[in-house]
Amino acid sequence: MKNIFIGVLxxxxxxxxxxxxxGLVLTPPMGWNSWNKFGCEISEKLIKETADAxxxxxxxxxxxxxIVIDDCWQMSRxxxxxxxxxxxxxxxGIKALADYIHSKGLxxxxxxxxxxxxxxxxxxxxxxxxxxxxxxxxxGVDYLKYDWCNTEGIDPETAYTSMSAALASSGxxxxxxxxxxxxxxxxxxxxxxxxxxxxxxxxxxCWDCRNDWWGVGWVGIMDMQEGLEKYAGPGHWNDPDMLxxxxxxxxxxxxxxxxxxxxxxxxxxxxxxxxxTMSDSTKTILLNHDAIAINQDKAGLQGKKVYDDGDFExxxxxxxxxxxxxxxxNRNNQHFDFPALWEKAGIKGNMKVFDIWKHERIGTTKxxxxxxxxxxxxxxxxxxxxxxx
Ligand code: GLA
Numbered sequence: 001m002k003n004i005f006i007g008v009l010x011x012x013x014x015x016x017x018x019x020x021x022x023g024l025v026l027t028p029p030m031g032w033n034s035w036n037k038f039g040c041e042i043s044e045k046l047i048k049e050t051a052d053a054x055x056x057x058x059x060x061x062x063x064x065x066x067i068v069i070d071d072c073w074q075m076s077r078x079x080x081x082x083x084x085x086x087x088x089x090x091x092x093g094i095k096a097l098a099d100y101i102h103s104k105g106l107x108x109x110x111x112x113x114x115x116x117x118x119x120x121x122x123x124x125x126x127x128x129x130x131x132x133x134x135x136x137x138x139x140g141v142d143y144l145k146y147d148w149c150n151t152e153g154i155d156p157e158t159a160y161t162s163m164s165a166a167l168a169s170s171g172x173x174x175x176x177x178x179x180x181x182x183x184x185x186x187x188x189x190x191x192x193x194x195x196x197x198x199x200x201x202x203x204x205x206c207w208d209c210r211n212d213w214w215g216v217g218w219v220g221i222m223d224m225q226e227g228l229e230k231y232a233g234p235g236h237w238n239d240p241d242m243l244x245x246x247x248x249x250x251x252x253x254x255x256x257x258x259x260x261x262x263x264x265x266x267x268x269x270x271x272x273x274x275x276x277t278m279s280d281s282t283k284t285i286l287l288n289h290d291a292i293a294i295n296q297d298k299a300g301l302q303g304k305k306v307y308d309d310g311d312f313e314x315x316x317x318x319x320x321x322x323x324x325x326x327x328x329x330n331r332n333n334q335h336f337d338f339p340a341l342w343e344k345a346g347i348k349g350n351m352k353v354f355d356i357w358k359h360e361r362i363g364t365t366k367x368x369x370x371x372x373x374x375x376x377x378x379x380x381x382x383x384x385x386x387x388x389x
Contacts, residue, residue, distance in 0.1 A: 021235025022173045025195045027296040029175060029268045031066030031109065032059075033145070033242050036205070036272030040072035040120055043089040044097050051104045053275040060106060062287045063296060064271065066143045066175070067101050068109030074122040081131055083112075083123060098140035109143030109175070110136060114159040115150030124150060125163060133166035136174065143175040146194075148183070156184040157193070164193045177239065177268075182224070187231035187238060196237040196268055200224045203241035205249040207376060218244060218258045219331070225265055229302040232266055238302060239268050246273030246282030253377050256357060257329070259285045260380040263295035264303035264317045264327050290356040294325040294382065303327075307344045312336065312373075314345045324351070324383040333375035340368050351383040 032050060034042045051067055054060045073094070075086040085094050098108040112132060113124035125132045125146070136144060146163055148156070160178050167174045176194035180186050186197040206217040216224075221240050228238045243262060245255045262269060271286055278286070294317060303317025303325060311332040317325040326345060330336055342351075342365045350366040357380055362368070371379050 021195055024173055024175050024235065025237065026234040027298060027300065028237050028266050029066055029196065029270070030064045031068060032064065032271045032275060033068040033070050035070035036242050036244055037247055037274050042069060042072055044092055047097055048100055049276050051101050051106055054106055055104055057275060057278065057283065058287055059275060062289060063292055066107045066109045068111065068143055068145060068270065070111045070145065071118050071120045072122060073110070077123055081128055082135055083132055095139045102140060107142035108140060109145065110141050111145045111147065113147035113149055114154070114163065115148070115152065117150040119147055119149035129163045129166040133163065133170040137170035137172035141174060143177060145177040145179055148180040156180050156186065157189045160190065160193050187228055191231065191236045195235060196239040198239045198241060199228060200240060203244055205244040205247040207250060207254055222261050226305060229304045232300070232302040234300040237266060237268060240265060242270040242272040244272055245285050246278050252281050253374060255285055257376060257378045260291060260327055260378045263291045264315055264325055266295060266300060266302040266317070269295055288356065290359060290382065291380065294319065294356070306346055307341060312338045314341065316345055322385055326381045326383055328371045328373060328379040330373035330375060330377050335374050337370050337372045340371050347383065349385070351385055354382040354384065356380040356382055
């Protein structure tokens with residue numbers, strides 16, 4: 001009876017969120033963004049080839065949908081103030097590119113900034129919100145990432161609300177991805193303004209480095225998500241930034257750890273590598289359907305840390321049907337055996353354990369007494385009480 005009641009409450013909550021979010025991104029958005037790998041080295045050729053690769057490499061089938069061009073596609077404004085794309089890099093224009101992406105059954109995203117200039121000093125949208133939103137809608141844009149450089153003291157909630165209203169009145173459903181880096185704690189105000197909000201500064205392709213212009217490795221970014229889980233849900237997500245999987249500076253098992261956590265955190269899964277040339281090992285990670293199913297679970301709950309013993313930690317994400325996703329995490333770079341500590345993680349009774357990286361059932365919580373973890377590694381499990389896992 002209690003379970004039926006919780007189920008009904010969940011359905012009501014999801015349908016309320018669906019109305020607020022126009023039914024968009026009821027599970028975390030999945031796609032690709034040009035920034036992490038290509039920076040300003042973008043072109044219509046790259047974006048079209050990436051769309052082709054989405055289909056040929058199996059990303060589309062795995063659920064990746066949005067192809068987003070980040071900064072540097074814009075060049076200037078014309079005499080009427082309309083934004084103009086770089087004619088050398090995008091000779092066919094943005095509308096033709098959007099049409100191409102749509103012809104592949106994919107969705108198309110673009111980038112702008114709440115400031116007068118973007119982070120790479122291209123024209124921003126400040127003062128042009130309505131014109132830009134209408135231009136994007138006319139081009140067939142499905143997703144807007146909206147940055148926070150050169151904002152000269154303006155108020156974030158006002159600035160993001162103004163673009164949000166412009167998008168809403170454009171007549172086209174457009175996912176609104178707010179990139180304010182978490183400075184004003186957007187999780188407190190952004191739920192009804194946009195669909196996702198960056199919680200931190202920019203991710204770097206490293207374990208836990210910090211660079212001098214405020215870039216942070218994925219472990220540092222992940223640690224900054226603590227306490228934010230209550231703000232995420234269908235149609236409104238915390239965004240710990242795009243994936244670095246496959247960009248080459250971390251080891252295979254470190255990318256597995258990074259991807260596992262982005263799945264457990266219900267983070268947007270925006271690949272940030274070169275999809276056209278990715279290795280088989282990168283594909284193994286990005287296309288792991290069991291991991292993606294954890295990320296895309298319809299309950300839309302963000303996982304969190306439930307046990308902390310220094311280098312050894314346990315994280316849990318409640319799923320539909322009383323299933324649970326669990327990560328055992330070894331922050332140390334040495335191999336260790338740890339006690340499995342199911343009860344400390346709040347896991348009672350006996351549950352079946354399915355290993356998400358081995359793709360097989362490996363036993364039950366009662367039977368598994370220790371976990372053996374290589375350095376900088378995770379064990380990523382789906383736990384289930386009933387049925388076949
Ligand atoms: C900021 C954002 C990044 C990227 C760059 C582009 O740093 O946080 O994700 O969009 O700008 O200039």
